[in-house]
Amino acid sequence: xxxxxxxxxxxxxxxxxxxxxxxxxxxxxxxxxxxxxxxxxxxxxxxxxxxxxxxxxxxxxxxxxxxxxxxxxxxxxxxxxxxxxxxxxxxxxxxxxxxxxxxxxxxxxxxxxxxxxxxxxxxxxxxxxxxxxxxxxxxxxxxxxxxxxxxxxxxxxxxxxxxxxxxxxxxxxxxxxxxxxxxxxxxxxxxxxxxxxxxxxxxxxxxxxxxxxxxxxxxxxxxxxxxxxxxxxxxxxxxxxxxxxxxxxxxxxxxxxxxxxxxx
Numbered sequence: 557x558x559x560x561x562x563x564x565x566x567x568x569x570x571x572x573x574x575x576x577x578x579x580x581x582x583x584x585x586x587x588x589x590x591x592x593x594x595x596x597x598x599x600x601x602x603x604x605x606x607x608x609x610x611x612x613x614x615x616x617x618x619x620x621x622x623x624x625x626x627x628x629x630x631x632x633x634x635x636x637x638x639x640x641x642x643x644x645x646x647x648x649x650x651x652x653x654x655x656x657x658x659x660x661x662x663x664x665x666x667x668x669x670x671x672x673x674x675x676x677x678x679x680x681x682x683x684x685x686x687x688x689x690x691x692x693x694x695x696x697x698x699x700x701x702x703x704x705x706x707x708x709x710x711x712x713x714x715x716x717x718x719x720x721x722x723x724x725x726x727x728x729x730x731x732x733x734x735x736x737x738x739x740x741x742x743x744x745x746x747x748x749x750x751x752x753x754x755x756x757x758x759x760x761x762x763x764x765x766x767x768x769x770x771x772x773x774x775x776x777x778x779x780x781x782x783x784x785x786x787x788x789x790x791x792x793x794x795x796x797x798x799x800x801x802x803x804x805x806x807x808x809x810x811x812x813x814x815x816x817x818x819x820x
Contacts, residue, residue, distance in 0.1 A: 559587040559776035560627055563769060564619065564645055565634030565661075566595035566607070566670065572808030573599075573762035574634060580811035581769040585791065587776055589769075590626065592618040594645070595637045597670075601761070601803030607670065609637040612644045619648050629776035632657045632768050633683070639675040646682035655775045658687035658723065659768035662699045676700060685722030689741075689781055691768045692718060693729045708733060711740040712747075719744050725781050727771075731763070737793070741785050748782050752793040759799035759807030766809055767792045 561582050568574035575591050582589030594615055598606040622628070631654055636642045649656045660679050662671040671679070680700060684690055694705045694714070701717035703710075711728045718726045719742070730738040741748040770788035779787065791814060798810035 559629045559773070559778075560590065561587045561769070561772050561776045562590045562592065562619075562622055562628045562631045563634065563772075564592040564594060564615070564631060564636075564648075565659075565765065566597055566637065567593055568597055568599045568762070570600045570761075570803070570808075572601075572802065573765045577762040577765040577808070577811065578632060578634065578769040581766050581791075582773050584811050584815055585770060585773040587773045590622050590628070592622065594641055595635055595670075597635075601805035601807055603805070604670070607637065609641060612640050615641060615644055616648065619645075623648075623652060628652065628654050630655050630657065630772040632659065632772035634659050634765055634768070635661045635670045636675070636679075636683075637670065638672050639678040642675050642678040643682050646678070646686055649683075649686045655688035655772070655781075656686055657768045657772040657775070658683055658690045659764055660684070660690060660692050660696050660700060661764070662696045680721050684718070687723035688775070689725045689727055689771060689785070690718055690723040691727045691729060691764065691771070693764060694732045697728060705730070705733070708735075708738055711738070712742075715740055715742045716744070727785055729764070729767070739785075739789065741782060743781075746782075748785070750786065750789045752789060755797045755799075757796060757799050759801055759809070760796055761799075761802075761806045761808045762811075763792060763796060763809055766795055766811060 563578035774784035795809035
């Protein structure tokens, strides 16, 4: 039986991020991906032209349909759009005996808002406390905590601020800093610094979704949080290096890079 991983996130019609990126990542890593759609976006390489959230009862019904029949070894969350959906998903996660990777998606790669301001408090008080791993980028850290990071040394401050809301682990993604792509994984007592070269490739749409899904996939395989995050970082680094042009704007990372390497 393949490990079972569920993504609870929005749809990206351009196929680079969201549910589409999550399922591609899960396929590439050898787990069975399942999905709960929380919102539909009209989205392409240039940005998000529209977004429509689903009713909470539709999200709850999708989740219960999958988990109650098929089961799940890990859950990943992405775009949740509104306070009502954040609270609904947090309640569902709290009742599920599986690790949860929370990507607190607030802003798209193009700067478009994907989370209502009124939902921020629900993310802090409901969603983060049920997270096994939270994976905010620096913009999301600032949005949730007010902490602004400009140097590598300040990643610790960001991690402490997010951990104060209750996740077991936090991965602060320092990809927006200059130099190497440096992330900090910590549970407040142990630290793991993850470094990768920065590739001169602007086609990085879907990076955050892909990383969180890869973490969930490796957790479903039975790996520890540090092992899962390290393996996921390696996978997403390769996907960024292979990112390709699509449309007239920012193209996606290449979720299939490792599959092609394995077949060569």
